[in-house]
Amino acid sequence: MSSSSWGTAEPHLPILLVIVPLFGALLVTFLRRGILAWALTLAVTFVLPLIAITLLAKVLQTGQPIIYEIGNWPAPIGIVYKVDQLSAYVLCVISVIGAVIMPFARRSIGAEIQESAQSWYYAVYLLCLTGLLGIVITGDAFNAFVFLEISSLATYVLIALGRHRRALLSAYQYLIMGTIGATLYIIGVGLLYVVTGTLNFDDMATRLGPAIADPGYRNAVLTALGFIFVGVSLKLALFPMHVWLPNAYAYAPSVATAFLAGTATKAAIYLFIRVIFSVFGIALAIDSLPIPLVLIVLSIAAMFLASFSAVFEEDAKRMLAYSSIAQVGYIMLGVALANQASLTGSLAHIANHAVMKTALFLALGAVFYRIGSVMYADMAGIGRTMPLTMGAFAVAGIGLMGTPGTAGFISKWYLGLGAIDAGHYSIVFMIVASSLISVIYIGRITEVVWFRAPSESAKTAKEAPLSMLIPLWLLAGATVYLGFDTQATVDVSAKAAEVLLGGIR
Amino acid sequence: MRLDLILRVGAKLILPFILMFALYVQFHGDYGPGGGFQAGVISAGMVILYAIIFGVRAAKHVAPPRIVEKMVPGGVLIFAGTGVVSMFLGYNFLDYTGFAHDFLHAHEWGILIVEIGVLVTVCGTMIAMFYAFVERGRT
Numbered sequence: 001m002s003s004s005s006w007g008t009a010e011p012h013l014p015i016l017l018v019i020v021p022l023f024g025a026l027l028v029t030f031l032r033r034g035i036l037a038w039a040l041t042l043a044v045t046f047v048l049p050l051i052a053i054t055l056l057a058k059v060l061q062t063g064q065p066i067i068y069e070i071g072n073w074p075a076p077i078g079i080v081y082k083v084d085q086l087s088a089y090v091l092c093v094i095s096v097i098g099a100v101i102m103p104f105a106r107r108s109i110g111a112e113i114q115e116s117a118q119s120w121y122y123a124v125y126l127l128c129l130t131g132l133l134g135i136v137i138t139g140d141a142f143n144a145f146v147f148l149e150i151s152s153l154a155t156y157v158l159i160a161l162g163r164h165r166r167a168l169l170s171a172y173q174y175l176i177m178g179t180i181g182a183t184l185y186i187i188g189v190g191l192l193y194v195v196t197g198t199l200n201f202d203d204m205a206t207r208l209g210p211a212i213a214d215p216g217y218r219n220a221v222l223t224a225l226g227f228i229f230v231g232v233s234l235k236l237a238l239f240p241m242h243v244w245l246p247n248a249y250a251y252a253p254s255v256a257t258a259f260l261a262g263t264a265t266k267a268a269i270y271l272f273i274r275v276i277f278s279v280f281g282i283a284l285a286i287d288s289l290p291i292p293l294v295l296i297v298l299s300i301a302a303m304f305l306a307s308f309s310a311v312f313e314e315d316a317k318r319m320l321a322y323s324s325i326a327q328v329g330y331i332m333l334g335v336a337l338a339n340q341a342s343l344t345g346s347l348a349h350i351a352n353h354a355v356m357k358t359a360l361f362l363a364l365g366a367v368f369y370r371i372g373s374v375m376y377a378d379m380a381g382i383g384r385t386m387p388l389t390m391g392a393f394a395v396a397g398i399g400l401m402g403t404p405g406t407a408g409f410i411s412k413w414y415l416g417l418g419a420i421d422a423g424h425y426s427i428v429f430m431i432v433a434s435s436l437i438s439v440i441y442i443g444r445i446t447e448v449v450w451f452r453a454p455s456e457s458a459k460t461a462k463e464a465p466l467s468m469l470i471p472l473w474l475l476a477g478a479t480v481y482l483g484f485d486t487q488a489t490v491d492v493s494a495k496a497a498e499v500l501l502g503g504i505r
Numbered sequence: 506m507r508l509d510l511i512l513r514v515g516a517k518l519i520l521p522f523i524l525m526f527a528l529y530v531q532f533h534g535d536y537g538p539g540g541g542f543q544a545g546v547i548s549a550g551m552v553i554l555y556a557i558i559f560g561v562r563a564a565k566h567v568a569p570p571r572i573v574e575k576m577v578p579g580g581v582l583i584f585a586g587t588g589v590v591s592m593f594l595g596y597n598f599l600d601y602t603g604f605a606h607d608f609l610h611a612h613e614w615g616i617l618i619v620e621i622g623v624l625v626t627v628c629g630t631m632i633a634m635f636y637a638f639v640e641r642g643r644t
Contacts, residue, residue: 015588015598022585029578072600123578 010054014068014081017051017091018134020044025126034110034118041122042102045129048095056088060495067139075139076203082139086347086496090136090270093351097262097358098129104471105255108365112163112253121161125259128154132267141189141279142199144271145182148235152178155264158256159248170247177234177244184231191224192279205279222289228275229291236268238332239302242325246309249321254365257317261324262358266350269331276335277500295336300430302329307437311444316364316374319441320357323400326434327353333427334415340497342418347493349411352399352482356408359396359475363389366464366472371457376445381454385461388469390449392476397442399479402435407482410490509558516558523551534620535613541620545627553635561639568632576629583622587615 009016024044031037059066065084069075083091105125113121131151138144156178160171193199195217196207211217230241237245249257276291303326310322327349334346364374366389371378383390399406412431419427464472482489527547534540556564587599594603601615602608 012592012598015592019585019589019598023582023589026578026582026585030575068597070598070600072597072602 012068013051013055014066014083014137015070017048017055017095017137018081018130020047020051021126021130021133025123025130028119028123028126031119034115034122035106037119037122038102038106038109041105041126044126045095045099045102048129048133049092049099052088052091052095055083056092056492059083059085059088060492076198076200079138079140079143080200081137082202083137084496085492085499086273087136087270089347089492089496090266090350091133093266093354094129094132094136094263097354098259100471100474101255101258101262101358101362102471104258104362104365104468107465107467108255108369109253111369112255113161117161121158121253121256124154124157124161125256127151128158128259128264130154132263135267136270139201140199141192141201141204141275142186144274145186145189148182148185148268148271151264151267152182152235155248155260158260159252161256162251162253164251166247167251170244170251174244174248177241181231181234181241184227184234186231188224188227188229188231191220191227195220195224201274201279205281208279208281225280225289225291229272232268232272232275236265236272236332237325237328239298239306239325239329242302242306242328245325246318246321249324249361250315250318254361254368258358258361258365261320261361262354265324265328266354269328269335269350272332273335273500277338292336292338295332296424296427299329299333299336300427300434302326303333303430303434304437307434307441310441311437313441314376316367316376316379316445317361319445320360320364323438323441324353324357326438327357327400329434330412330415330431333431334418337415337418337422337424337427338501339418339421340494340501341414341421343497343500344490344493345411345414345416345418347496348414348486348489351489351493352407352411352479355475355478355482356396356399356406359472359479360393360400362468362472362475363393363396366468367461369468370461370464373457376448378455378457379445380448380452380458381450382458382461383450384454385458386463389464389472392469392472393449394446395476396479397446399483401438401442405480405483407479407489409483410486414490512558516554520551520555523554524548527551531620531624532617535616541623542627544620545624546631548624549628549631549635552632556635556639561636565636570633570636573629573632573636576625577633578626580622580624580626580629583625584619585622587618587622591615 021044024040028037028040031040055066065082068081070079070081109118109121128151131147131154134147135144135151138147156171156175159174160168189199192204195211196204198204198207208221212221234241249261252260306322306325306329310319310326313319313322331346331349331353334342334349367379367382367386368374370386371382399408402408402412412435416428416431419425419431527544530539530547531541531544534544552564552568555567591600591603592598596603601612603611604614605611
């Protein structure tokens with residue numbers, strides 16, 4: 001695209017971020033050959049980060065949100081897309097992860113999905129990306145629900161395409177849980193609509209203040225808060241609403257797992273933050289319901305119990321899935337503490353965890369491509385035959401523990417600062433203690449792949465192809481890079497946190 | 506097999522009127538009750554009735570699965586494409602103002618095209634779901 005046509009396209013960038021992948025998905029369905037479908041998907045996913053980063057740069061430069069009115073209908077009547085610091089940041093995370101794993105996908109999908117279903121896979125992948133980007137960019141509560149459903153339905157298909165027979169069952173489990181979550185969310189939005197007469201997030205926020213003062217409406221608002229809290233928590237896999245996640249991640253195709261682990265729960269977390277902070281204002285939640293306390297308890301439970309489950313897992317993908325639940329705990333802990341430092345840590349962890357967890361799952365995808373299994377027994381000693389793959393795994397794993405000099409340390413540092421600011425010294429201790437458990441589960445798989453005698457399959461394994469190693473090492477490198485240069489994560493997160501906390505009434 | 510003569514003749518008589526009704530619902534959607542969704546379901550109902558009376562093979566001759574499969578994304582493409590055309594005309598996504606010389610006509614046109622997209626997708630989806638169900642256990 002030349003610079004002049006980029007200029008005319010610029011006011012339309014927010015909508016382009018959603019309709020480019022949508023069109024990609026539609027066109028991919030017309031392509032029968034897997035390789036063509038992959039090429040088109042690759043092109044589409046590489047345009048998206050450019051758009052997202054342009055939007056982020058513009059928002060940071062002006063400090064003002066970018067508003068796009070669909071059909072030229074202004075805010076309370078029509079649907080508007082609103083890009084502020086927080087949404088631009090999350091859009092960047094999702095679109096970058098969506099793009100980085102695409103070069104990896106060709107061989108992995110080629111091996112794991114039959115030729116006739118490959119173009120469907122890519123179509124559904126792009127639809128999922130459309131939905132996730134849509135959740136983050138929209139400024140409308142009902143539109144967010146529609147995108148939530150688009151991404152969820154696409155996710156069910158992505159999981160069901162897994163090679164294992166249990167993939168279907170896991171997809172079905174997630175379908176039930178996901179549908180319950182989305183239903184609860186929409187019931188909450190419906191109640192809010194009755195009370196405020198609007199679906200626009202900003203408009204809702206301004207009208208909720210007077211509505212709460214009216215005792216007739218107060219209970220309806222609190223009920224709506226409860227419904228939305230539980231509904232979105234189901235989607236973001238907050239402990240104890242996480243049971244769908246390990247199976248879904250374990251049996252989905254490797255690339256789908258890497259994509260979902262990096263992005264899907266992040267979009268749901270964004271929606272949670274958006275509704276709790278920007279619509280309700282956490283002040284309301286603090287006054288009337290012990291929401292932060294509930295969140296803190298659940299987050300800490302997730303950090304410990306899910307990490308313990310990860311320690312005893314024998315399937316590497318399930319181990320990482322449990323670790324994801326624990327990491328969601330860290331993010332939600334920062335949200336619950338709700339001060340500048342803790343929110344900065346949470347938001348930074350959205351990007352850091354996406355990078356690290358995607359790298360880890362991609363490494364497992366490469367192993368699966370070579371030996372067809374990610375059970376510990378089959379992976380024993382595979383570090384000797386696939387040193388580059390497992391090396392990247394080790395780097396990302398060290399990041400996940402929160403070792404200084406990696407991305408994981410940065411976010412946990414800010415979380416700890418936030419806990420101190422909030423006066424909860426015991427929480428600092430718990431963050432460190434649960435990180436030690438992650439040392440155990442990452443240490444355990446490290447021991448298996450590097451120090452055990454090679455298994456039959458590991459002996460004959462070859463190093464992963466270059467198209468897999470490059471995305472993998474890019475993300476592993478980013479794990480270290482983001483541990484030193486925090487401009488892209490912490491600085492932006494801090495600005496987003498400022499805007500969020502400024503919205504508290 | 507031949508005992509269902511009345512059904513066959515009756516169905517043949519009814520089928521064109523079902524399609525007529527579908528189109529009526531389609532094009533009066535902007536003034537009265539109806540629209541692309543309902544019209545899509547009614548016209549898919551026509552194909553399904555045909556399949557029940559004359560067999561799935563005959564129905565697949567009328568509505569080949571290959572085309573039905575393309576109708577599902579095709580309709581969405583019409584819908585979203587309308588929005589993109591309005592962007593090329595210099596307006597926001599799905600702002601139909603550029604489609605005709607005055608505002609009201611332009612919006613009528615825009616909604617008409619969008620509704621055709623809805624018809625195509627809904628009709629295709631209904632038929633595809635029907636095919637998927639009747640083929641269970643056959644292959």
